[in-house]
Amino acid sequence: MEDKKVIFSGMQPSGSLTLGNYLGALKNWVNLQNEYDCYYCVVNMHAITVPKEPKDLRKNTLEVLANYIAAGLDPELVTLFIQSHVAAHAELSWVLNCFTYYGELGRMTQFKDKSKKMESNAITAGLFTYPTLMVSDILLYQTDLVPVGEDQRQHLELTRDVAQRFNNRFSETFKVPEPFISKDGAKIMSLQDPTSKMSKSDANENSYILLMDKPDAIRRKLKRAVTDSEGVVRYNDTQPGVKNLINIYSKITNKSSQEIVSEYEGKGYAKFKDDIAEIIINELSPIQDKIDYLLKNKDYLEKIYISGAEKAEKVARKTLRKVYKKVGFIPRF
Ligand code: AMP
Ligand code: TRP
Numbered sequence: 001m002e003d004k005k006v007i008f009s010g011m012q013p014s015g016s017l018t019l020g021n022y023l024g025a026l027k028n029w030v031n032l033q034n035e036y037d038c039y040y041c042v043v044n045m046h047a048i049t050v051p052k053e054p055k056d057l058r059k060n061t062l063e064v065l066a067n068y069i070a071a072g073l074d075p076e077l078v079t080l081f082i083q084s085h086v087a088a089h090a091e092l093s094w095v096l097n098c099f100t101y102y103g104e105l106g107r108m109t110q111f112k113d114k115s116k117k118m119e120s121n122a123i124t125a126g127l128f129t130y131p132t133l134m135v136s137d138i139l140l141y142q143t144d145l146v147p148v149g150e151d152q153r154q155h156l157e158l159t160r161d162v163a164q165r166f167n168n169r170f171s172e173t174f175k176v177p178e179p180f181i182s183k184d185g186a187k188i189m190s191l192q193d194p195t196s197k198m199s200k201s202d203a204n205e206n207s208y209i210l211l212m213d214k215p216d217a218i219r220r221k222l223k224r225a226v227t228d229s230e231g232v233v234r235y236n237d238t239q240p241g242v243k244n245l246i247n248i249y250s251k252i253t254n255k256s257s258q259e260i261v262s263e264y265e266g267k268g269y270a271k272f273k274d275d276i277a278e279i280i281i282n283e284l285s286p287i288q289d290k291i292d293y294l295l296k297n298k299d300y301l302e303k304i305y306i307s308g309a310e311k312a313e314k315v316a317r318k319t320l321r322k323v324y325k326k327v328g329f330i331p332r333f
Contacts, residue, residue, distance in 0.1 A: 005144040007032055007180070010041035010083065010137060013060035014052070017067050019209040019280065020188035020198035023251040024149050028182060030072040032147065038078040039141050039312060040068055045083045045090065046134070049127040050114070063291070065301055067211060070290035081308035083137065088316035092136040093129075095323055099166055100132050100158070109154055135159045138177055140316040145180040150187060151197070153179055170326040174319070188248060191225040194240035212288060215281045222277040233264035233272050242269070249276050252283050 009029060011021060029040060042064045047057055061082060068080055083089050105111065108131050115123045138146055138159050146156055156179040163174040188198045192207040202208055206224050213221070227241040235246050235257040246257050255263075264272050294301060325331065 004035070004037040006141055006175075007036040007038045007145050007147060008041070008138050008141050008143040008177075009039075009147050010043040010046075011064055012043050012047045013057060013064045014047050014050075015060060015200045016210045016212055017064065018188075018198050018200050019211065019248070019284075021200075022067075022071060022211055023188050023248065024182075024186050025147065026068070026071040026073075027251070028147050028186075029068075029078075033074060033077045036145070038073075039143075040073060040078055040080050041083050041137060041312075042068075042081070043083045043134075043137065046130060049124060049130045050118075051122075062295065062298070062301055065305060066291045066294040067287075069294055069301075069304070070287045071211075075304045075308070079308050079311045080304055081312045082305050085305065085309035086140075086312050086316050088140055088313070088320045089133065089136055092140055092316075092320055092323060093133045095327060096136050096139075096162055096166075097129055097132050099169075100129075100135070100162055104158060104161070105129060105131060108158070110151065131155050131158050132162075135162050139163055139174045140319045141312075142175040142315075142319065143177045144175060146177050147180040147182075149197075150181055153181060166323075173322055173326060186251075188251075189240065189244040191221055191241075191244075194226060194244045209280065211284060212291065213284070215277075215285075218280050218284075219274075219277045222273045222280070225273060227269050227273075231268055233261055233267070233269070235261055242272075245272065245276055249279060252279050 007029075009025070011017065011025070017026070029038065032038060042061050044057060044061050047060070065080060065082070069075060073080060105128055111128060111130070114127065134155050135158060138156075139162075146152075146159075148156070156177065160176050163176045167173055167176070190196050190198050190202060190207040191209070192202075192204050196202075198208045200208060200210070206221050209218055209221055225241060225245065227245075228239050230239060230242075233242060233246070235243055237243065246260050249255065249260050250257055321331070
C-alpha cells in the first residue's frame, strides 16, 4: 500500500449524478482502484457554497456515496468518506486561504461563470474561496494524481501553485499533484445542445440522463436527442450530436468509434439511437438495483463512511500537524 501512488477526487452532492459523471469520472475511478491508493470523497462542504436545503443535502450525500459503491468502487480497496467528517479539510482551508491571493481566486472561470448568473448580494465568500477548499482536499493526502474533468484543470493549477508557494516559503510540506484528465471522448455533452456539457443543473431535463433514470425515460431522451440532417453515422466535429452519441456508445461498450461507424453504415439515426438507449439501460440497470439496495441499508453505508473517515483522518492530521508547526502555531500536544 505504501508505495502506491495516491489518488484523490470528489463529487459534490448537489443532485443526482448524470451519465456524464459516470462515464467521464466514476468509471475511471473504478479502473484506478487496484493500482493506486485512492481517496474518493463526497464534498458536501463544497455543496453549501450555493443555497441548499438541509434535507436535500443529507439525502444527496448518501446518494452520492451509494452511487460510488454501486458504480463499482470497492470500500475494501479505496477510502470513501464524507468531507465534513474530517475536520482537517476546514482547518487547512483556513491556513491556505492566507496563502492564496484574492486576484487568483477572482480569475477562476468557474467562479466567474457561477457568480455571473447570481444576484450580487447572493454571492458568498464561500463561493469565492471554494477553490482553496478543493486545494486543501487534495494537499492533505499528499496526492500524486487527481482524476477530474477538463473543467477542473484551472483549480488543479491553483493547487500546484499554492503547494509550491507554501513549500518555497517554509520547506517541503506538500506533494505537488498532477492533473489526471482523460483525453477526447471523456466529456459527455448535453443531448439537447451537443456544444455544452451534460450537466444536472441544466434546466431542460431532456438534456441529461441521470444514473437513476428509468428505461422509459432513457428511451424518450435518446429519441429526442439532437442530431443533424445528414442522416449518416459519422465521427466528426461537424456532427457534434452524433459524435457525442458515438462517444457514449464507445465508453460503455469499449468499441472504437471506427467500429461503431462501420456497424451503422447504411442505417439511419433511429436504429442507432434505439440501440444506444438499450446499451445505456443495460449498463445502468444493475447499478440502479445496487443503489436501491444500498439506500435501503443505511447501516451499511454508515459503516463505510465512518471507517473511511477514520482512515482519511489519520493521513490528513499528519499533514495538518506539519502545516501548523511550519506557520508557527503552538502545538497543544
Ligand atoms: P460535478 O458534477 O460538476 O461536481 O462533477 C463531478 C465530476 O464529474 C468532475 O470530475 C467532472 O469533471 C465530471 N463530469 C461532470 N459532468 C461531466 C460530463 N458531462 N462529462 C464528463 N465528465 C463530467
Ligand atoms: N470542484 C470539484 C467539481 O466540481 C469537486 C471537488 C472538490 C474535487 N474537491 C475536490 C475534485 C478535490 C477533485 C479533488 O467537480
